Structure formats: C-alpha cells, structure tokens
Amino acid sequence: MTPDPDSKTVHNLPELSVSDLSQALKRTVEDAFGRVRVRGEISQPKIPGSGHCYLRLKDDAAVLDGVIWRGTLAKLSVRPEEGLEVVATGRLTTYPGRSSYQIIIESLELAGEGALLKMLEERKRRLATEGLFAAERKRRLPFLPRVVGVVTSPTGAVIRDILHRLNDRCPVHVLVWPVRVQGEGAAQEITAAIAGFNALDPAGTVPRPDVLIVARGGGSLEDLMAFNEVAVVRAAAASAIPLVSAVGHETDTTLIDFAADLRAPTPTGAAEMVVPVRLDLMAQVADDGRRLLGAMGRLLEDGGARLTGLLRGLPDPYRLMEDLTLRLDDRAQRLALAGPALLDRRRADLDRLAARLRSPREIVALRAAELGHLSRALDGAAVRAVDARGQALAGLAARLRPEPLAREAERRGADLARLSGVLDAAAARRLEDAAGRLERAGTLLESYSFRKVLDRGFVLVRDADDRPVPAAAGLAEGQGVSLQFADGRLGATIGSGGAERASSPPPPSPSPSPGAAPDPPKPRASGRAKPRRKDPRQGTLLDDL
Known part of the structure; x- marks a missing residue:
C-alpha cells in the first residue's frame, strides 16, 4: 500500500529545543569530564577589567579555550605566560551562547623542567631589558x-x-x-x-x-x-x-x-x-698602631734635627736687642730735638713774613698822602666846574635879552645849587670811604702791635734808654732794666744768675733721607740762641715804639 503523501510522518525521537539540547550537552560534558588534566602551551593570555584570565591551550593539532577565575588566579604559583607549556587541572564545561566548550582551570603546573627553564630564561631576558x-x-x-x-x-x-x-x-x-x-x-x-x-x-x-x-x-x-x-x-x-x-x-x-x-x-x-675576621682586624689595628708610633717617632726626630739646623742659622738675640736698643735711644733723642727745631723753623718763617710787612707809619703816611691828593683833586674839580658854569652863564647872558637872561640865570643858579649839593654829597661819601679804610688800617695795625703779644703773657725788656732789648747778649750784670707787662711797667736789675749766652745757634739738622742710617744725636748748647741777622732796610714792629 503506497503511503499517502499528505499524511504526517510519525518519529519515535523526542523533539528538543536548542536550549534543551545545549543544557543536555553541558550536563553530559561536565559529568564525563568533571576532573581532567590537560597538557598544552598557553596562547593569548588576557586579563580584562573583571580580573578573570582567558587563554588557550594548544598543541600541534587542537586548541582548547580556558578560563581562570579571579579568585583562583591570585592563588596560582605559576602565572600564565605566552608560550609557557603547562599541565592545567580543572573541569570541562560548555558555553551555549557560542556552541563552544572550555576548561575551567583550577591549578597550573609547569610541564617538565625544560618548560620551566624556558620560562625562567624568558623572564630573565625581560627583567634584564x-x-x-x-x-x-x-x-x-x-x-x-x-x-x-x-x-x-x-x-x-x-x-x-x-x-x-x-x-x-x-x-x-x-x-x-x-x-x-x-x-x-x-x-x-x-x-x-x-x-x-x-x-x-x-x-x-x-x-x-x-x-x-x-x-x-x-x-x-x-x-x-x-x-x-x-x-x-x-x-x-x-x-x-x-x-x-x-x-x-x-x-x-x-x-x-x-x-x-x-x-x-x-x-x-x-x-x-x-x-x-675579628682576629685579623685586631692584628691589623695592632700593626697599624706600631707603624703609627714608629712614624711619629721618626717625624719628631726629623723635626728636632731640622729645628736644630734652623737655630744655628739664627743671629744672637742679645745682639739684636742691643741694636734695637741703640736705635730706640737714637729715635728718642731725635724726637726730643725735633720740638725745638720745629719751633726755630716756625720762628724763622714768622720773621720772614714780618719782614715782608710794611711799617705802620709808612702805611698811615701813604694813606694820608693818598687822601690829600684826592681832596686836592676834588677841590680843583669843584673850582673848574664852577668856573665853567660861570663862563657858560656869562656867554648866555651876553646873547640873551634882559628878561630871558634873568630866567636863564635863575635856572642856571638852580642847576648850580643842585650840582653843588651832588658834589658835596660825593665829597662826603669819598671822605667816609677814606675814613673807613683808615679805620680798617688802624685796626690791622693794632692787631700787629706788640701789645697783643703782651696780652698773651709775654714781657718786653727795655734798657735805660727805653730801647727794647732783643737778646740777652746786650745786658750786663747789675744793669737796670724795665719790664713792660700788658697792664704796666716794673723796674728790675740783672743779677748774677742771668741767662747764659751761646756763641752761635746750632745749625739745623738735615732731614734724613729714606732708608739712610740715622746720624747720632749732637749735643745742644744751653742758653738762648742769638737772633738771626735781618735786612737793615726793613724794620720790626718794635722799631716804631
């Protein structure tokens, strides 16, 4: 009997969905391979942000996916690296979403010493880099x-x-x-x-x-x-x-x-x-100590010998002290003589400057002559001016009529009176100027007067003829003299204890040149030095008294 093509075929196999079949396969694989050991080479190890490690185990003919959970990865003694041959222990499972299977790795072991050496060599190379x-x-x-x-x-x-x-x-x-x-x-x-x-x-x-x-x-x-x-x-x-x-x-x-x-x-x-070694250190320290003591001893001996040689080359200190003592005495004597020598030089300078000054009488006479000359010139100028005005008035009067002449005479008289007043004022000012100059000259003369010297405590000695005595050589024992002080005069007699007389003052010592040896000090004669010879054409302040 031919089957009816429109009839439905009846199967004795159950109909499963994809999910049911995937779950059945998952249970079958996990039951059959719940505990396995797999040998292979690690390939493409990756650790994403979740911390889990995903890798592949491969050999010449196959590849197996694997995963190591984060908690297990932290406990592993062997870290997964590319190309490392290991023996992984874990369980197989499937992933229905991709129709794939993988191994959940629980432990890793190196697959033999050769793999271990290969990993160490690779790690050594990386760390050396x-x-x-x-x-x-x-x-x-x-x-x-x-x-x-x-x-x-x-x-x-x-x-x-x-x-x-x-x-x-x-x-x-x-x-x-x-x-x-x-x-x-x-x-x-x-x-x-x-x-x-x-x-x-x-x-x-x-x-x-x-x-x-x-x-x-x-x-x-x-x-x-x-x-x-x-x-x-x-x-x-x-x-x-x-x-x-x-x-x-x-x-x-x-x-x-x-x-x-x-x-x-x-x-x-x-x-x-x-x-x-402690004993070696102690022996070395002892040896170094002996060497140090020997070196110090030799150093002291060499220093002593050198010091002795240097002492032989030094001069006698007592001789040095004697030379320095002589130099000190010489400097002290020169210092004692330097003060009087300086005073003598200053006194000579003062005498030279005084000789260049004019006599007060000469100055007064010169100023008086100049004042008389000016007065005469002024009088002559005034007379000539009056004469010139008179002549001018006379000429004008001859040319003018009587009435204008009177007015012109009056005007000229007024001009003459005005010019006379101006002339009198100019003469008065000239006289005042001359009087002022004369007063200043008198003040200057007063400042040059010997009385100013007496005010400072000096005394002027006069002989019986009332002449000043400039030096002790002009006095004799028993001679009467008068001593003029700033506030008056007193009489005196020269006694036996008079001033000693010196034949001539000592010549001034020349200044030593730099670097030259100092000359020994020369004894100085006691007594007052003679006054220096002056130009007879020049007077002194005391000549006017």
Missing part, C-alpha cells in the same frame, strides 16, 4: 656592619649555619625575618621581608640592618621557584640596603642572584662575605 641586572646598580657591602638582617626560614639549618659563622668571625647584631622559602605564598613573604627591612627607621627601637642576606638551602628547580618570581627580583633590585643572595648550593642559580648586590655560593659563604 628593564635594567634590573645592570652592573652599575650594584653597591659595595659595608666593611663592618653593626646589624645584619637575614631573610630565611627560622627552622632550617641555614639560619644556624649563618649565626655560627658570624659568631666565629665577628659577632654582630643579627635580625631574622622568618619566611617560607618554598611553596604557596613564599614569594609574597620574601618580598614583604625585604621591603619591611628597608622600611625600618634607622633611629627607631628596632635597628635598621646595614646589610641583608636572603638565604635558602639547596633543592630542586621547583623548590627554588619562589626566588625566581618577578616580585622577589624587583624587591631585591629596589632595596636601599645592600643585599647578598645565598640561595641553594654553588651550582644553583636563581633570578634573585642577578638582582642582588652580591651572590654567595652558600649561606655560610654569605656570612663570611658580610663581616671580616
């Missing part, structure tokens, strides 16, 4: 640190070896920061320990170390992975305290060895590097 391993960043260790900081496990043999070696060589203060040196969280503790030592206050209660030792015993490459972490390497490179790396045995190498200021082959070797 940043300059963390540069040689110029290395610092010298302090010669004798007071405090040594140790970052290591407090329960292992490493700390005991370090303390024993430090105590044998040179006991110092040791601060231990206990950390885990392997396993989960070890890298974070080591990083915190290095940063914590650097954060200590040098003046605080806990002293800040002068040098740090990061130490661990030997182990496999996986056991030393904490010292290969980027955070640990950056903390070692950023440490302000000089840092010594002592991780593993001599053949073990970690990335912190390249960032540290110094690498020690073993923890014991690190203790030997940070402190010197």
Whole structure:
C-alpha cells in the first residue's frame, strides 16, 4: 500500500529545543569530564577589567579555550605566560551562547623542567631589558656592619649555619625575618621581608640592618621557584640596603642572584662575605698602631734635627736687642730735638713774613698822602666846574635879552645849587670811604702791635734808654732794666744768675733721607740762641715804639 503523501510522518525521537539540547550537552560534558588534566602551551593570555584570565591551550593539532577565575588566579604559583607549556587541572564545561566548550582551570603546573627553564630564561631576558641586572646598580657591602638582617626560614639549618659563622668571625647584631622559602605564598613573604627591612627607621627601637642576606638551602628547580618570581627580583633590585643572595648550593642559580648586590655560593659563604675576621682586624689595628708610633717617632726626630739646623742659622738675640736698643735711644733723642727745631723753623718763617710787612707809619703816611691828593683833586674839580658854569652863564647872558637872561640865570643858579649839593654829597661819601679804610688800617695795625703779644703773657725788656732789648747778649750784670707787662711797667736789675749766652745757634739738622742710617744725636748748647741777622732796610714792629 503506497503511503499517502499528505499524511504526517510519525518519529519515535523526542523533539528538543536548542536550549534543551545545549543544557543536555553541558550536563553530559561536565559529568564525563568533571576532573581532567590537560597538557598544552598557553596562547593569548588576557586579563580584562573583571580580573578573570582567558587563554588557550594548544598543541600541534587542537586548541582548547580556558578560563581562570579571579579568585583562583591570585592563588596560582605559576602565572600564565605566552608560550609557557603547562599541565592545567580543572573541569570541562560548555558555553551555549557560542556552541563552544572550555576548561575551567583550577591549578597550573609547569610541564617538565625544560618548560620551566624556558620560562625562567624568558623572564630573565625581560627583567634584564628593564635594567634590573645592570652592573652599575650594584653597591659595595659595608666593611663592618653593626646589624645584619637575614631573610630565611627560622627552622632550617641555614639560619644556624649563618649565626655560627658570624659568631666565629665577628659577632654582630643579627635580625631574622622568618619566611617560607618554598611553596604557596613564599614569594609574597620574601618580598614583604625585604621591603619591611628597608622600611625600618634607622633611629627607631628596632635597628635598621646595614646589610641583608636572603638565604635558602639547596633543592630542586621547583623548590627554588619562589626566588625566581618577578616580585622577589624587583624587591631585591629596589632595596636601599645592600643585599647578598645565598640561595641553594654553588651550582644553583636563581633570578634573585642577578638582582642582588652580591651572590654567595652558600649561606655560610654569605656570612663570611658580610663581616671580616675579628682576629685579623685586631692584628691589623695592632700593626697599624706600631707603624703609627714608629712614624711619629721618626717625624719628631726629623723635626728636632731640622729645628736644630734652623737655630744655628739664627743671629744672637742679645745682639739684636742691643741694636734695637741703640736705635730706640737714637729715635728718642731725635724726637726730643725735633720740638725745638720745629719751633726755630716756625720762628724763622714768622720773621720772614714780618719782614715782608710794611711799617705802620709808612702805611698811615701813604694813606694820608693818598687822601690829600684826592681832596686836592676834588677841590680843583669843584673850582673848574664852577668856573665853567660861570663862563657858560656869562656867554648866555651876553646873547640873551634882559628878561630871558634873568630866567636863564635863575635856572642856571638852580642847576648850580643842585650840582653843588651832588658834589658835596660825593665829597662826603669819598671822605667816609677814606675814613673807613683808615679805620680798617688802624685796626690791622693794632692787631700787629706788640701789645697783643703782651696780652698773651709775654714781657718786653727795655734798657735805660727805653730801647727794647732783643737778646740777652746786650745786658750786663747789675744793669737796670724795665719790664713792660700788658697792664704796666716794673723796674728790675740783672743779677748774677742771668741767662747764659751761646756763641752761635746750632745749625739745623738735615732731614734724613729714606732708608739712610740715622746720624747720632749732637749735643745742644744751653742758653738762648742769638737772633738771626735781618735786612737793615726793613724794620720790626718794635722799631716804631
């Protein structure tokens, strides 16, 4: 029987929606692959703002998407990196929105030592590019640190070896920061320990170390992975305290060895590097002390010999004192003579200036003659003016009529009276000027008078003829003289204790030229010096008396 084409075909398979089928596939995959370990190479790892890590695991023939949730990523000991071969442990699940499946990774392990070495080499290259391993960043260790900081496990043999070696060589203060040196969280503790030592206050209660030792015993490459972490390497490179790396045995190498200021082959070797041997230091100090004493002794001997040689070259101090004493006496005598010599020079200057002055009588006579000449000239000028006016009036009178002549005569008379008044006023002013000049000349003469000298306490000696006595040589014993003071005269007689007479005044001593040796002082004759010879044509102030 042929089927009816219009009839509906009946299937015994249930009809499912896309969502139902996707959920069924999800349950099947998750039940069948609830716990799997997958080996592959990490490709395209990405961490968006949500904090989850999305990556791919691939081999030669397939690719598997994977995701690491944010909470799991923070706990992983191996960070996902491009090209890293790992063994991922997790569970498979599907994503219905894209019809894809992926693995939810719960842990990561490196797939063998070769992969681990490849990751370390790539990490070393990247950190070296940043300059963390540069040689110029290395610092010298302090010669004798007071405090040594140790970052290591407090329960292992490493700390005991370090303390024993430090105590044998040179006991110092040791601060231990206990950390885990392997396993989960070890890298974070080591990083915190290095940063914590650097954060200590040098003046605080806990002293800040002068040098740090990061130490661990030997182990496999996986056991030393904490010292290969980027955070640990950056903390070692950023440490302000000089840092010594002592991780593993001599053949073990970690990335912190390249960032540290110094690498020690073993923890014991690190203790030997940070402190010197105390006995060697004591021996060196003793040897340096002996050398210093010897050098000081030789220095003193050389200085004494040199001082002795210099003393032989010095002159006798007593001879120097004698020469200086003679020079001092000479200067004192010259100083004593300088005052009288200066007075003599000033007196000579005064006499020379006085000789240049005119006699008061001559000045008065000259002024009187000048005044008479002016008076006569004035009288002659007045007479000539009157005569000229008279003649002019006479000529005008001869030419004018009687009536205008009277008016002209009256006008001329008025002019004559006015000119006569002007002439009298000019004569009076001329006489007043002459009188003023005469009065000033008298005042000047009075200031030159010897009486002004007597007012200052001097005395004028006159002989029996009432003539001034200029020198003691003109007096004899028993001779009567008169002493004129400013307020009167007194008589006196020259006695036996009269003034001593000097034959001639001493010649003035020439001024010494600069740098020349001073002449020895000459004795000065006692008594008053003779007055100097003056020009007989010139008088003195006393000649007018």
